[in-house]
Amino acid sequence: MAHVVPTAGVSASPSVVAQRRSRTGYVLLLPGMAWLAIFFAIPLVTLFATSLQSPVEGKTGRYQPGFQFSNYSDAIAQYWPQFLRSFLYAGVATVLALVIAYPLAYFIAFKAGRWRSLMLVLVVAPSFASFLLRTYAWKTILADESPITRFLNTLHLLPDGRILNTWIAVVAGLTYNFLPFMILPLYAALEKIDPRLIEAAGDLYASPRKAFWRITWPLSMPGVVAGTLLTFIPAAGDYINAQLLGSAKNRMIGNAIQTNFIEFRDYPTASALSFILMAAILVLVFTYIRRAGTEDLV
Amino acid sequence: MATSNGKRQVEDLHLRNLTKKFGELAAVDDLTLTIPAGSFFALLGASGCGKTTTLRMVAGLEDPTSGTISIGDKDITDLRAFERPVNTVFQSYALFPHLDIFENVAFGLRRRGVKDVTKQVEQILDLVELSPMARRKPTQLSGGQQQRVAVARALINQPDVLLLDEPLGALDLKLRRQMQIELKRIQTEVGTTFVHVTHDQEEAMTMADTVAVMNAGHIEQMGHPADIYELPRTVFVANFLGQSNLFQGQKSGMSGDDVVVSAHAQNFTLPTDRSFAGGNSVIVGARPEKMRVLDEVDAHQIPEHHNRISGRVTDVSYMGVSTQYLVMTPWEQEVIVFEQNVVVGDRCEVGDPVVVHWSPKHTFGLDGSSGTNVGVDPEVLALEAVNQALAADIAEA
Numbered sequence: 114m115a116h117v118v119p120t121a122g123v124s125a126s127p128s129v130v131a132q133r134r135s136r137t138g139y140v141l142l143l144p145g146m147a148w149l150a151i152f153f154a155i156p157l158v159t160l161f162a163t164s165l166q167s168p169v170e171g172k173t174g175r176y177q178p179g180f181q182f183s184n185y186s187d188a189i190a191q192y193w194p195q196f197l198r199s200f201l202y203a204g205v206a207t208v209l210a211l212v213i214a215y216p217l218a219y220f221i222a223f224k225a226g227r228w229r230s231l232m233l234v235l236v237v238a239p240s241f242a243s244f245l246l247r248t249y250a251w252k253t254i255l256a257d258e259s260p261i262t263r264f265l266n267t268l269h270l271l272p273d274g275r276i277l278n279t280w281i282a283v284v285a286g287l288t289y290n291f292l293p294f295m296i297l298p299l300y301a302a303l304e305k306i307d308p309r310l311i312e313a314a315g316d317l318y319a320s321p322r323k324a325f326w327r328i329t330w331p332l333s334m335p336g337v338v339a340g341t342l343l344t345f346i347p348a349a350g351d352y353i354n355a356q357l358l359g360s361a362k363n364r365m366i367g368n369a370i371q372t373n374f375i376e377f378r379d380y381p382t383a384s385a386l387s388f389i390l391m392a393a394i395l396v397l398v399f400t401y402i403r404r405a406g407t408e409d410l411v
Numbered sequence: 412m413a414t415s416n417g418k419r420q421v422e423d424l425h426l427r428n429l430t431k432k433f434g435e436l437a438a439v440d441d442l443t444l445t446i447p448a449g450s451f452f453a454l455l456g457a458s459g460c461g462k463t464t465t466l467r468m469v470a471g472l473e474d475p476t477s478g479t480i481s482i483g484d485k486d487i488t489d490l491r492a493f494e495r496p497v498n499t500v501f502q503s504y505a506l507f508p509h510l511d512i513f514e515n516v517a518f519g520l521r522r523r524g525v526k527d528v529t530k531q532v533e534q535i536l537d538l539v540e541l542s543p544m545a546r547r548k549p550t551q552l553s554g555g556q557q558q559r560v561a562v563a564r565a566l567i568n569q570p571d572v573l574l575l576d577e578p579l580g581a582l583d584l585k586l587r588r589q590m591q592i593e594l595k596r597i598q599t600e601v602g603t604t605f606v607h608v609t610h611d612q613e614e615a616m617t618m619a620d621t622v623a624v625m626n627a628g629h630i631e632q633m634g635h636p637a638d639i640y641e642l643p644r645t646v647f648v649a650n651f652l653g654q655s656n657l658f659q660g661q662k663s664g665m666s667g668d669d670v671v672v673s674a675h676a677q678n679f680t681l682p683t684d685r686s687f688a689g690g691n692s693v694i695v696g697a698r699p700e701k702m703r704v705l706d707e708v709d710a711h712q713i714p715e716h717h718n719r720i721s722g723r724v725t726d727v728s729y730m731g732v733s734t735q736y737l738v739m740t741p742w743e744q745e746v747i748v749f750e751q752n753v754v755v756g757d758r759c760e761v762g763d764p765v766v767v768h769w770s771p772k773h774t775f776g777l778d779g780s781s782g783t784n785v786g787v788d789p790e791v792l793a794l795e796a797v798n799q800a801l802a803a804d805i806a807e808a
Contacts, residue, residue, distance in 0.1 A: 315493045317493075
């Protein structure tokens with residue numbers, strides 16, 4: 114770009130050009146910033162303000178601005194089991210998704226050869242159908258009379274004799290629905306690993322198992338971190354799976370927020386719950402990233 | 412394992428009838444070879460000649476279709492890579508990016524359960540002069556430094572055989588020269604057998620004490636670099652290792668102990684023990700630097716017994732140490748001659764009628780059935796064809 118800079122005295126001096134160029138950068142940022150302001154920052158402030166509103170005496174569903182911080186303590190006191198369940202279900206679903214996705218992503222990255230693209234398309238293909246539709250389909254798959262349930266029952270593997278309307282169905286649904294978000298980042302990380310590194314590990318006396326744990330696994334860590342986050346965060350906030358596949362005993366925090374908002378019209382409690390969920394996830398994610406030490410990788 | 416002088420007792424590497432087929436294609440074809448213990452051995456060949464496949468079979472990264480590999484009396488053919496007493500310096504180094512230099516180098520020792528690796532790692536890093544870099548990550552090192560880490564990482568395991576797969580390919584010319592000397596020094600110091608795969612003939616000749624020239628899955632010729640260069644036994648070697656002027660001819664008789672070959676209506680003589688032609692069809696050859704160019708008027712100065720060709724100079728390139736002449740023979744073959752610039756001035760010029768002559772002692776005879784172009788870089792051949800077409804056009808115009 115040096116040729117763009119005109120010689121001194123002819124037109125703008127280099128510093129003016131540099132200034133103009135940096136201004137261009139800010140101008141280009143504008144649409145994104147505007148988007149964030151309108152659809153993220155302002156709603157966030159509104160949400161926070163709503164979470165502190167107090168009810169108007171005698172009128173259900175009417176609230177006035179205020180600083181009612183007790184909304185938060187009340188929400189936690191009432192809904193802590195749902196919070197706990199959300200993180201538990203999301204955690205189990207994340208681990209399950211990792212266990213299922215890792216071998217698959219590994220296979221696609223290293224062994225699939227010319228089938229690679231096709232397999233990736235197959236991973237994403239279910240997303241072409243609606244999330245809701247797919248979860249309804251699971252209702253059928255896990256129904257009491259379904260072959261799967263019957264088969265598992267003949268083996269006496271189900272404690273309640275059924276899958277639908279138990280936590281197992283909810284976790285299965287969560288695992289299934291967020292699996293692509295685990296597979297894709299894992300694939301991207303694994304695909305970047307030079308297979309010669311694994312050969313080199315073998316050459317340096319590492320058995321295939323040791324080579325995996327010493328080389329492949331640590332090098333795929335960015336994918337593991339990204340995949341678990343992309344699975345855990347939406348799973349923790351999800352309510353569709355719990356609503357369609359679980360029973361009243363399996364309600365998650367997403368269901369509580371939805372019920373408060375839509376049915377009870379208790380906007381402050383719903384907002385407070387949303388804020389608590391967001392904060393809790395932020396804390397969890399930061400601790401996790403610290404622990405995983407991703408900045409040290411790559 | 413270590414003997415008193417610090418060098419290790421190592422054993423010969425034997426390849427017996429080693430074959431590797433990829434589908435129908437034999438990448439390595441019935442290769443039998445003994446690599447003496449403690450030698451610096453180079454497998455030299457163009458890409459696709461099977462040299463890397465051979466190396467990977469020795470490393471255990473590729474399974475041979477048939478044949479055996481053994482070190483001393485121990486057959487290692489069926490051992491997996493991590494069970495073999497062999498280590499590799501990979502072409503791209505393949506350093507582990509998430510481990511620092513120390514841990515990269517310690518990797519092999521740790522996998523074999525060595526508890527205290529510090530002293531050994533420090534020692535080997537000293538040997539490759541990288542001690543200050545121990546805690547850096549591979550990406551923070553220059554190409555030459557990474558290369559030395561790769562050597563250290565392999566050597567620390569005291570392998571019976573160290574395999575080097577085009578180890579200097581990624582380095583620039585100057586650094587490559589430096590590393591050639593460095594590698595040779597390290598090899599002399601540790602006394603391990605080095606098997607070095609390269610397509611760079613100069614690299615092979617400077618470092619190795621034995622060079623095997625490989626072509627199409629088999630070894631064309633093997634020996635000390637000077638021996639192979641001075642006396643190539645096949646057309647491929649004559650063309651691939653350095654340059655040669657080759658003349659297609661017929662054996663026409665004997666003159667004392669010398670073979671007489673007639674090519675292009677000229678007689679060439681060469682000692683019987685320098686001729687490797689089986690039948691009557693013989694290719695006579697000589698290296699460009701063994702030939703002299705003399706102006707036609709001075710032709711009487713040429714010793715009686717010398718081989719000679721008359722022609723016309725078509726190109727003179729002054730290259731400092733030497734001058735390169737291209738001389739066109741009456742049968743339209745370009746002969747290349749390197750003259751040392753010992754005398755200042757008095758060079759032949761383009762268009763001069765000259766006589767090219769050389770001693771029979773520097774002449775070699777090869778089997779004539781294969782033609783003279785085997786082993787010449789295809790790009791060079793293509794270029795020559797273009798040049799000839801151009802010359803023809805100019806002559807017409």
